[in-house]
Amino acid sequence: MSDHVRVGIIGFGFMGRTHARAYLSAALDGYPVELVKIADHSLRTLEDADTSAGNLETGNDALDLSRVKLAQSTDEIITDPDIDLLSICTHTDTHVELALRALDAGKHVLVEKPIAINPKDVQRLADAARSSDRVCMPAMCMRYWPAWVKIHEMITQEQYGRVRSAEFHRLGSRPTWGADFYSDEARSGGALYDLHIHDTDFIVHCFGVPSAVTTSGDGLHLSSIYHYDDGPVHVLAQGAWDHQPSVGFRMRCTIVCEQATIDFDIARDNQLIVHRGDSSDSIDVGALSGYDGEVRAIIDQITGRNENATSMDDAALVARLLDCERRSMRSGTTESLSVS
Numbered sequence: 171m172s173d174h175v176r177v178g179i180i181g182f183g184f185m186g187r188t189h190a191r192a193y194l195s196a197a198l199d200g201y202p203v204e205l206v207k208i209a210d211h212s213l214r215t216l217e218d219a220d221t222s223a224g225n226l227e228t229g230n231d232a233l234d235l236s237r238v239k240l241a242q243s244t245d246e247i248i249t250d251p252d253i254d255l256l257s258i259c260t261h262t263d264t265h266v267e268l269a270l271r272a273l274d275a276g277k278h279v280l281v282e283k284p285i286a287i288n289p290k291d292v293q294r295l296a297d298a299a300r301s302s303d304r305v306c307m308p309a310m311c312m313r314y315w316p317a318w319v320k321i322h323e324m325i326t327q328e329q330y331g332r333v334r335s336a337e338f339h340r341l342g343s344r345p346t347w348g349a350d351f352y353s354d355e356a357r358s359g360g361a362l363y364d365l366h367i368h369d370t371d372f373i374v375h376c377f378g379v380p381s382a383v384t385t386s387g388d389g390l391h392l393s394s395i396y397h398y399d400d401g402p403v404h405v406l407a408q409g410a411w412d413h414q415p416s417v418g419f420r421m422r423c424t425i426v427c428e429q430a431t432i433d434f435d436i437a438r439d440n441q442l443i444v445h446r447g448d449s450s451d452s453i454d455v456g457a458l459s460g461y462d463g464e465v466r467a468i469i470d471q472i473t474g475r476n477e478n479a480t481s482m483d484d485a486a487l488v489a490r491l492l493d494c495e496r497r498s499m500r501s502g503t504t505e506s507l508s509v510s
Contacts, residue, residue: 172254172472172473173202173473174202174203174204175202175203175204175254175255175278175469175472175473176203176204176206176252176253176254176255177193177203177204177205177206177253177254177255177256177257178205178206178207178208178209178241178247178250178253178255178256178257179205179207179208179209179256179257179259180208180209180210180244180247180248180256180257180258180259180260180268181209181210181258181259181260181261181282182208182209182210182213182216182219182259183210183219183259183347183348184345184347184348185259185282186208186210186219186257186259187219187233188259188461189257189259189280189309189461189465190205190208190233190235190238191233191461192459192461192462192464192465192466193205193257193465194233194234195462196462196465196466196469201466201469202469202473203465203469204237205235205237205238206237206238206239206252206253207238207239207240207241207247207250207253208235208238208239208240208241208247209240209241209243209244209246209247210240211243211244213240215240216235216238216240244268248268248271248272248275248277249275253277254277254278254472255277255278255279255280255305255468255469255472256272256277256278256279256280257280257282257309257465258272258279258280258281258282259282260282261348261351261357261358262284262285262286262287262357262358262359262363262364263286263287263357265281265282265284265285265286265295266285266286266291266292266294266295269281269285269295269298269306270294270295270298273298273299273302273304273306276304277304278304278305278306278468278472279299279304279305279306279307280307280309280464280465280468281295281306281307281308281309281482282309283308283309283310283364283367283368283371283485284359284363284364284367284489284492285308285482285485285489286489287356287357287359287363288489289486289489289490289492289493292482292485292486292489293486293489295482295485295486296481296482296483296485296486299481299482299483300482300483305468305471305472305479306482307464307467307468307471307479307480307481307482308480308482308484308485309464310368310371310464310480310484310485310488311368311459311460311461311463311464312368312369312371312372312460313371313372313375313460313463313464313480314460314461314462314463314464314466314467315459315460315463316455316456316458316459316460316463317434317441317442317453317455318372318434318460319463320442320453320455321376321423321425321432321434321442322372322375322376324425324427324432324444325376325377325425325427326376328427329427330427330428330429330430330432330444330446331427331428331429331430332402332427332428333376333377333401333402333425333426333427334402334403334404334426334427334428335402335403335404335405335424335425335426336373336376336377336402336404336405336406336423336424336425336426337404337405337406337407337408337423337424338369338372338373338406338407338408338422338423339407339408339420339421339422339423340365340366340368340369340407340408340409340410340420340421341408341409341410341413341417341419341420341421342365342410342411342413342417342418342419342420343411343412343413343414343415343417344361344390344411344412345364345411346415352364355389359389359492360388360389360390360411361389361390361391361392361409361410361411362389362392362409362492362495362496362499363492365409365410365411366392366394366407366408366409366492366495367488367492369407369409369423370394370407370488370491370492370495371484371488373396373405373407374484374487374488374491375484377396377398377401377402377405378398378401379487379491379507380396380397380398380401380405380491380507381397381398381399381506381507382397382494382504382505382506382507383395383396383397383491383494383495383498383504383505383507384397384498384503384504384505385495385496385498385499385505386498386499386502387499388499389411390410390411390412391408391409391410391411391412392408392409392410392495392499393406393407393408394406394407394408394495394498397504418437419436420436420437421435421436422434422435422436422437429446430444430445430446431444431445432444432445433445440452441455442455464480467479467480490507491507494506494507
């Protein structure tokens with residue numbers, strides 16, 4: 171355990187800046203954390219960082235990096251004895267090796283999603299994390315998005331009875347930042363691995379592992395139906411990168427319970443609404459994002475204040491499910507999933 175967490179970030183594109191903003195916000199809110207160093211081979215100074223926006227609003231204020239140093243290499247930041255926690259925000263095909271090196275160097279690690287395309291690579295990191303005394307956490311931000319934390323509680327506590335059906339929609343255009351990477355489906359995994367993964371992970375988080383999955387579509391637009399032997403009768407998630415940029419980003423879900431319908435839409439002022447009979451009640455979800463939640467969760471785990479960090483074993487399980495979805499999409503058949 172540590173009473174003060176010093177953080178380094180590897181990769182300072184859109185997601186690296188998002189992590190930086192979350193760490194700085196946590197520090198302002200009294201969390202024992204300090205962002206001390208950033209490594210990105212494309213930068214000569216931190217002022218050179220790209221400022222393009224992503225799908226979700228993460229704040230428009232300029233980052234105060236006046237006390238943050240720019241590392242001269244990845245090796246420098248991994249071996250720096252003054253760093254306790256590393257956020258890995260590089261391209262997907264570098265995640266596992268960088269995380270393994272960081273664990274070997276005695277660092278705690280927060281790894282951006284997807285951890286890897288090949289589930290065997292994710293399992294390799296999960297095995298290393300399990301045998302380490304460090305925290306190694308996948309950055310699955312929807313588990314920490316305040317509205318979705320409330321949805322998870324409503325579902326698992328059966329606040330409105332059992333769930334009958336659940337539908338998730340995550341639709342937009344292919345990212346414009348890192349265009350060369352995202353246009354290469356072999357590296358990024360397309361919409362299935364980089365976008366739809368959030369809903370797959372949250373479905374497992376809420377309902378457990380499905381017995382089978384049926385997926386149709388392609389790397390730009392897909393729909394998956396998750397089959398449960400003892401659970402909701404209908405669970406569907408749709409992800410897309412094929413919309414025009416002017417459409418914007420759409421993230422919503424509808425959960426039909428025995429006694430209520432839970433409705434989330436990020437485009438509304440009142441994002442989370444619970445419908446019961448003739449009444450519709452807005453639920454206050456606060457101002458924080460899932461990025462804030464995930465960094466605060468790993469800080470709490472490292473400092474021993476709370477054990478709420480997502481396990482890398484969970485990421486390995488979701489990677490196997492995504493692989494089933496990819497096989498189903500290519501074969502046109504329903505794929506069974508074994509959790510053993």
